[in-house]
Amino acid sequence: MSVKVEVIEGGVPHQKILIAGLVLAVIGLYLSYLNVIVGTQMFAFFGGLAAIAALVWGSHTIKVLASYGIGTGVPSAGMIAFGSGVIAFLFATKYGVLAPIVAIVLAAVIGAILGYLANEVLSMHIPVMIKSLTEMAVVGALSLMGFSAMITGSFAFSPQGSFIFSLTTGSVKVLGMSLPSYQSSYIGGALIATVFLLGAIAIQHGFNACLGPGWKQDRMLMLVAECGFLSMMMCAIMSVALISLAAAILSFIVGLLGWYYTYTKYIELSKRDAAAWLDAKPIPEVEGH
Amino acid sequence: MDNIVFSIGITALAGALATVAGAAEDVESDIGSQGDPNSQVQLAPQMGYIHRIYNKAIAGEPPAWGLWIALGAGIAWAFMAMQINPILAIVLGAGLATFVQGVYSTTAYLGRTASLSKFGQPVYIDIIKSMTTVTMAHAFVAIFATVTLCHLMNAALGHPFPLPLLGLVWGIALGAAGSATGNPYYGKERQYQTQNFGAGVPISASGNIVRYAEAGERNSLDNGFFTAKLGGPASGVCFGLIVFLELWRTVLFEKIGAGWGAIIVGVIIILIFTIIDRYIEVWARKNYGPYTKPEETSS
Structure with a gap:
């Protein structure tokens, strides 16, 4: 039986972060669906914002789970979130406008099964394991869906309309003609592998970098938002190949502004929490050594 | 026959690139104290040993390097899909991935150090300024070489995996090679030079890493200088052999027995x-x- 070694003192309770993350992610995903309704690609950046909301929620879930003394398993929590989430995400893309809801339900089922296996079959017996892995799988599916919507313009597999939003079919220009190509698409070109790691490292980095006796909730969440915006910038650059240049530049600018704000804020918070902030100074004398 | 000679040439070139990448990767992670030596650097202030060593913990090395290489490969793939010259695309991809690596390094150092405030470990801004750039330089070399060898596999040897997926696979392999080969050398030989050879690290010596240099105080650049001699090249040979032997056996023996x-x-x-x-x-x-x-x- 694991012993809870750290408690969350002060700060926003986990339940609130969970609800806010879930609601914001779903709203963001549906705002990116405006692309299909209006017939443009300019709303792609809402997908990235949805992914960041999910990542912030997910990192706090890692904190809750890791407070039961599995400190060395922090990066693996990010991997299992996206590993279980990718199944739900790919399956849900078949359902068009309902995709985010299907992804949440399916990811919750997959996460609950994984949590049960970890707790009962592998005998980890961590009280929050099933709940946390359920949350992690939903976070993974929503983040992947958000970044995918940002890179390809839509989260659905083959929505109706004149625009070719598709995860598995891209286009190549041969002699001035546009031909469909599976290799130059989001999944066929395996951009999903890059997005997988962009999300998985971003979600675990917050707690992995801020763990320790001086852990502060606001500093960690700010760092995760910073990592999320950094991932969003990189996704915007990769999206140039699949959506219009104007939409990609808009996504990049939104990502850059968010990243700059969160990065400077994070440095301020680190300055607030650090024992001292020194520039080219020797090691201070400590008694006894 | 010509085809096999060509493939063997590509194999040798990929092996050479992998050797360079492995060496650069290991020196990068040693300067940042990433991977398993990180536990001692993290522990030192808690045992009362305040130090001036860069503590950049970004996941383990294999997942972190999986991201840098997959990101470099993903951006290079996107630029190549826009008909940009592959060399330029790979340089741009490696450059942007290096930027991400640098940002992650600074946030990791600030976060870890700020969380140790209870033990009086200060944040040294000069460490961030001087060491992040050095790790970024090494990271660029490693990312560029690895993405190039992935592109060679894909374009010249006709590997069926797309570039970002190859980047993910070989990035994790690169991180694992550096973490397994070079880091123990840094962790046990450099951080514990005060211990007798072969004595291991007893509990009483936990966190008592070498903090003072021959003259003055030691920082992570000294560690990079130290490991560049043996630990880095050993990791390079390890990753180079992995890539070379893997491609060599595929090129020569794939036709036999389906x-x-x-x-x-x-x-x-x-x-x-x-x-x-x-x-x-x-x-x-x-x-x-x-x-x-x-x-x-x-x-």
Whole structure:
């Protein structure tokens, strides 16, 4: 039986972060669906914002789970979130406008099964394991869906309309003609592998970098938002190949502004929490050594 | 025949690129104290040993390097899909991935150090300024070389995986090679030079890493200088051999028995290396080890 070694003192309770993350992610995903309704690609950046909301929620879930003394398993929590989430995400893309809801339900089922296996079959017996892995799988599916919507313009597999939003079919220009190509698409070109790691490292980095006796909730969440915006910038650059240049530049600018704000804020918070902030100074004398 | 000669040439080139990448990767992670030596750097202030060593913990090395390489490959893939010259695309991809690596390094150092405020470990801004750039330079070399070898596999050898997926696979392999080969050398030989050779790290010495240099205080650039001599090249040879032997057996033996030839040769290579490793281990223990019987180690 694991012993809870750290408690969350002060700060926003986990339940609130969970609800806010879930609601914001779903709203963001549906705002990116405006692309299909209006017939443009300019709303792609809402997908990235949805992914960041999910990542912030997910990192706090890692904190809750890791407070039961599995400190060395922090990066693996990010991997299992996206590993279980990718199944739900790919399956849900078949359902068009309902995709985010299907992804949440399916990811919750997959996460609950994984949590049960970890707790009962592998005998980890961590009280929050099933709940946390359920949350992690939903976070993974929503983040992947958000970044995918940002890179390809839509989260659905083959929505109706004149625009070719598709995860598995891209286009190549041969002699001035546009031909469909599976290799130059989001999944066929395996951009999903890059997005997988962009999300998985971003979600675990917050707690992995801020763990320790001086852990502060606001500093960690700010760092995760910073990592999320950094991932969003990189996704915007990769999206140039699949959506219009104007939409990609808009996504990049939104990502850059968010990243700059969160990065400077994070440095301020680190300055607030650090024992001292020194520039080219020797090691201070400590008694006894 | 020409085809095989061409493929062997590409194999040799990929092996050489992998050697450079492995060496740069290991020096990068040693300067940042990433990977398993990080636990001692993280522990030191808690035991009262305030230090001036860069503590950049970004996941383990394999996942972190999986991201840098997959990101470099993903951006290069996107630029190549827009008909940009592959070399320029790979340079741009590696440059942007290096930027992400630098940002992650600074946030990791600030976060870890700020969370140790209870033990009086200060944040040294000069460490961030001088060491992040050095790790970024090494990271650029490693990312560029690895993405290039992935592109060679894809474009010249006709590997069916797309570039970002190859980047993910080989990035994790690169991180694992550096983490397994070079980091123990840094962690045990550099951080614990005050201990007798072969003594291990007893509990009482936990966190008592070497913090002072021959003159003045030691920082992570000294560690990079130290490991660039043996630890880095050893990691380079490790990753280079992995890439070279993997491609060599595929190029030469894939045609035999519908692919089974390459698999059988792979198993034989693993067996040969197991025998060599065992021989070296026994030889080293006979010649260097102060402990001849296992009972003595427990004291």
